Amino acid sequence: MIKVNDLHKSFSGEEILKGIDTEFIQGKTNLIIGQSGAGKTVFLKCLLGLILPTDGTIEYDGKAYSTLNKEQQRELRKKMGMVFQGSALFDSMSVAENVMFPLKMFTKQRKEQRMERVREVLDRVDLLKVDNKFPSEISGGMQKRVAIARAIVNKPQYLFCDEPNSGLDPKTAILIDNLIHEITKENNITTVINTHDMNSVLEIGENIVFLKDGRLEWQGDKSIIYKTDNESLTSFVYSSDLFQKVRKAQLQGL
Amino acid sequence: MRYLHDIGEYFIMLKDIFRRMTKPSVLKTLIFKEVDDLIINSMGIVIFISFFIGGVVTIQTALNLNNPLIPKSLIGFTARQSIILEFAPTFISIIMAGKVGSYITSSIGTMRVTEQIDALEVMGINSLNYLVLPKIVAMLLYPFVISIAMFVGIGGAYMAGVMGGFVASDQFLEGLQNDFIPFHLAYAFIKSFIFALILATVPSYHGYYMKGGALEVGQASTTSFVWTSVILIIANYILTQLLLS
Ligand SMILES: Nc1ncnc2c1ncn2[C@@H]1O[C@H](COP(=O)(O)OP(=O)(O)O)[C@@H](O)[C@H]1O
Numbered sequence: 001m002i003k004v005n006d007l008h009k010s011f012s013g014e015e016i017l018k019g020i021d022t023e024f025i026q027g028k029t030n031l032i033i034g035q036s037g038a039g040k041t042v043f044l045k046c047l048l049g050l051i052l053p054t055d056g057t058i059e060y061d062g063k064a065y066s067t068l069n070k071e072q073q074r075e076l077r078k079k080m081g082m083v084f085q086g087s088a089l090f091d092s093m094s095v096a097e098n099v100m101f102p103l104k105m106f107t108k109q110r111k112e113q114r115m116e117r118v119r120e121v122l123d124r125v126d127l128l129k130v131d132n133k134f135p136s137e138i139s140g141g142m143q144k145r146v147a148i149a150r151a152i153v154n155k156p157q158y159l160f161c162d163e164p165n166s167g168l169d170p171k172t173a174i175l176i177d178n179l180i181h182e183i184t185k186e187n188n189i190t191t192v193i194n195t196h197d198m199n200s201v202l203e204i205g206e207n208i209v210f211l212k213d214g215r216l217e218w219q220g221d222k223s224i225i226y227k228t229d230n231e232s233l234t235s236f237v238y239s240s241d242l243f244q245k246v247r248k249a250q251l252q253g254l
Numbered sequence: 255m256r257y258l259h260d261i262g263e264y265f266i267m268l269k270d271i272f273r274r275m276t277k278p279s280v281l282k283t284l285i286f287k288e289v290d291d292l293i294i295n296s297m298g299i300v301i302f303i304s305f306f307i308g309g310v311v312t313i314q315t316a317l318n319l320n321n322p323l324i325p326k327s328l329i330g331f332t333a334r335q336s337i338i339l340e341f342a343p344t345f346i347s348i349i350m351a352g353k354v355g356s357y358i359t360s361s362i363g364t365m366r367v368t369e370q371i372d373a374l375e376v377m378g379i380n381s382l383n384y385l386v387l388p389k390i391v392a393m394l395l396y397p398f399v400i401s402i403a404m405f406v407g408i409g410g411a412y413m414a415g416v417m418g419g420f421v422a423s424d425q426f427l428e429g430l431q432n433d434f435i436p437f438h439l440a441y442a443f444i445k446s447f448i449f450a451l452i453l454a455t456v457p458s459y460h461g462y463y464m465k466g467g468a469l470e471v472g473q474a475s476t477t478s479f480v481w482t483s484v485i486l487i488i489a490n491y492i493l494t495q496l497l498l499s
């Protein structure tokens with residue numbers, strides 16, 4: 001579980017996050033939603049410790065990041081996996097090398113042990129057959145799956161995904177969403193996903209945090225989101241005609 | 255103001271490179287790769303340019319030497335002095351600012367804009383150490399590149415002078431050995447060493463701290479080339495003043 005208390009972040013005087021209090025639950029796919037520029041990536045990078053908050057605290061299973069010493073912070077980092085928006089695979093390394101990389105940096109395992117774990121996770125994301133290809137030689141959806149494999153290879157407790165299905169076709173997007181959802185359940189991870197994709201919200205949104213203008217505007221799960229009377233949320237989630245019809249149907253209990 | 259900020263940031267970067275070291279086994283692989291990319295892959299262009307510049311220097315000197323009282327051996331002497339003192343270390347370094355410099359800026363810049371640097375940091379890796387230190391270590395071989403440039407340059411000078419019929423072989427070789435001051439070689443290698451550090455770190459700075467997307471990577475490479483050249487030229491002036499006068 002990750003607990004966020006009064007999180008603020010400013011860049012050169014401009015406040016992007018204006019005091020956020022929330023919790024992300026273990027074993028659930030927690031979603032951060034909001035328009036482009038709402039501060040989702042900044043929020044996620046604060047959770048990762050890549051950006052230092054201007055104010056506020058973040059607790060990982062009861063331990064506040066700011067109270068840890070350098071060594072403890074490093075230990076905590078080892079328990080985090082991250083799937084970046086553009087996958088951020090190392091283009092000079094093959095698929096297998098990309099996935100092996102965190103093991104190489106973090107563990108003292110022997111080569112055979114590492115190889116075995118790499119094959120295991122590549123098999124999990126169904127990519128064993130492209131292990132020798134380079135990132136530029138595989139499709140965007142495959143790159144995302146490699147990024148997921150790399151993020152989970154070290155068995156993280158916390159998994160962060162920045163718009164994991166942006167730039168993918170709808171079918172692949174759903175596949176990626178489901179993959180992350182299943183992995184979360186299988187390993188009982190605290191997963192936090194940034195998204196503005198309504199399919200994801202309605203499919204895998206178990207704990208949805210809606211950001212607007214740097215503040216938490218609404219929080220709940222997919223089963224109650226259609227009942228909300230929060231206007232900015234409904235206009236954001238049900239922005240298209242199609243989704244408005246979906247909402248009507250949901251409200252009528254269909 | 256902006257420049258002061260950049261200069262400060264550059265020196266903080268230099269310090270941070272050594273903050274936390276990458277695993278030696280990983281670092282070793284990275285260094286070999288950089289030696290290949292930065293040093294080996296540059297040999298072709300360095301040899302090509304040195305050879306022809308050596309030739310041109312000789313022809314120019316020969317054509318301007320009309321006075322029969324001045325011995326022809328001066329052609330060899332001039333070739334040696336200009337190649338060792340300036341053409342090999344400085345001229346080649348400016349070329350390298352274009353070749354190696356823009357390669358470094360664009361490769362690190364691409365990693366920045368595609369969040370590969372963030373990915374390294376998430377894994378608890380000191381990305382500056384991981385990316386820049388292997389380049390600095392590889393560039394320690396740069397004086398070796400410059401010595402090859404000297405040899406080839408002088409070879410080019412000999413070919414152009416002797417085969418072009420401007421000077422007899424023994425006269426050229428005599429000039430080559432006239433009044434040789436060993437410290438000039440030391441001066442050239444000290445320069446090459448400092449230039450190597452500039453060539454490795456200034457383009458890295460421009461790549462590492464860039465913002466934006468693919469277009470900005472291109473712009474960063476250009477800016478990096480301009481600044482690296484300017485800094486090389488200024489460093490050259492200062493070093494010459496300090497070491498030779
Ligand atoms: N490193 C930074 N420096 C300055 N401003 C930033 C930085 N990172 C993000 N911002 C600003 O923060 C705002 C939110 O950005 P971001 O979190 O990327 O939005 P989202 O991911 O929700 O689309 C944007 O206005 C962006 O310009």
Ligand SMILES: [Mg+2]
Binds near residue numbers: 040041162163
């Ligand atoms: Mg974003």
